[in-house]
Amino acid sequence: MRSRETILRQAVELSSVEGLDGLSLGRLATATGVSKSGLFAHWRDKEQLQLDAVEWAVRQWTEQVVGPALRAPAGVRRLFALHEARLAFYGDGVLPGGCFFFAVQAEFDDRPGAVRDRLSRSMREWQGLIRRLVAEAVTLGELADGVDPAQLAYEIDALGEMVIVHSRLHDGAQALVHARRAVLARLRALCPDPALLPED
Amino acid sequence: MRSRETILRQAVELSSVEGLDGLSLGRLATATGVSKSGLFAHWRDKEQLQLDAVEWAVRQWTEQVVGPALRAPAGVRRLFALHEARLAFYGDGVLPGGCFFFAVQAEFDDRPGAVRDRLSRSMREWQGLIRRLVAEAVTLGELADGVDPAQLAYEIDALGEMVIVHSRLHDGAQALVHARRAVLARLRALCPDPALLPED
DNA sequence: TAGACGACCGACCGATCGGTCGTATAGTTT
DNA sequence: AAACTATACGACCGATCGGTCGGTCGTCTA
Numbered sequence A, B: 001m002r003s004r005e006t007i008l009r010q011a012v013e014l015s016s017v018e019g020l021d022g023l024s025l026g027r028l029a030t031a032t033g034v035s036k037s038g039l040f041a042h043w044r045d046k047e048q049l050q051l052d053a054v055e056w057a058v059r060q061w062t063e064q065v066v067g068p069a070l071r072a073p074a075g076v077r078r079l080f081a082l083h084e085a086r087l088a089f090y091g092d093g094v095l096p097g098g099c100f101f102f103a104v105q106a107e108f109d110d111r112p113g114a115v116r117d118r119l120s121r122s123m124r125e126w127q128g129l130i131r132r133l134v135a136e137a138v139t140l141g142e143l144a145d146g147v148d149p150a151q152l153a154y155e156i157d158a159l160g161e162m163v164i165v166h167s168r169l170h171d172g173a174q175a176l177v178h179a180r181r182a183v184l185a186r187l188r189a190l191c192p193d194p195a196l197l198p199e200d
Numbered sequence C: 001t002a003g004a005c006g007a008c009c010g011a012c013c014g015a016t017c018g019g020t021c022g023t024a025t026a027g028t029t030t
Numbered sequence D: 001a002a003a004c005t006a007t008a009c010g011a012c013c014g015a016t017c018g019g020t021c022g023g024t025c026g027t028c029t030a
Helices: A004-018 A025-032 A036-042 A046-070 A076-092 A097-108 A114-139 A149-169 A172-190 B004-018 B025-032 B036-042 B046-070 B076-092 B097-108 B114-139 B149-169 B172-190
Strands: none
Touching (some): A004 A025, A004 A036, A004 A097, A046 A097, A076 A114, A076 A172, A097 A149, A097 B097, A114 A149, A149 B149, A149 B172, A172 B149, B004 B025, B004 B097, B025 B036, B046 B076, B076 B172, B149 B172
């Protein structure tokens, strides 16, 4: 039996090009060396496979972005570590993780269903994580009082997310630099202790 | 003959849901009251229709976002006016303009072709416009010297663009407030003359 | 060793896709 | 009134889609 893992990875890779709904089960089958009906032995229908593919992608994100960041010291350093881990994930580029999420959420945000619900849940968790780290940094006194967690979380998320758009159309490396500098400058301006963050 | 304008508007509207490539010519035909073969009397093939649909959407953007902003006084006020016009365009929501661009660029950025080229050209022009307005504001002395136009343009564009993502998953109105406040605070920090920008 | 079972296959189904073609019709010209 | 032209139509094409079905083969168990 071809490993489920292999098939899901391949599904995510194909979906980052042709979309999760535009993903052809026939092409996925030949790409993984399985017959099309072989796929239906593992998944009831296309939607179940889509859900599992999203689940797999979310796990990659959690393991490679959230996990490493949580190992950084709590406070503003952990917040910036999360931002940097995300940029590193995008910068790798080999894994279609970044563009997968970007493409798929744009594809499904207008269409109700289990896939959209799963995606929006994961996005809400991501937003909540950033907000929580901001609030934590404020509590620790590492960010100025009066910082609105929701406002700052929006800014950090936006500055990181747009790397995806820019990296395709312009110079991807430059977008990463811009995204890093923007958040770094923003945090340094709000952080009483300059030693907690890198110079540049 | 049904007006080309009507058909293109309908095409953009449908594409914002099912994607520009996933757009079904059959559904577009019935939605506009034209037969499917009637569409082929106006456009050679699907790609030409897609290109015209993108062109139509770009024109909407130019007329409703770029145009009004350019009527504001030059300098940092024009820069902020551009940001506000964009947010207003997204906030309207009736026109699927915002999500159309977002969905379509995510759909085509991996697939070479005339549509992708047209989209990336228009995005490059958009980026260039912001950069030019930043540089202009610096020249007029309305922004601090040493401001990197490319860096600031990235930030303004990112903070505005993410409204699209957030408005679907969370509270859209709140995202608009966050985006407006973020850019306003950033510009006020760089602007020697506080009177040029609104309080909040 | 008999048999139950899960993985997998090739062939096939109805539906829908983009696109073509012959024809009917309305309006204009002669 | 007859002839011509532009426009749009319904019917149809091959290809591809998601999904089903009958059946094969290897493995594990009683």
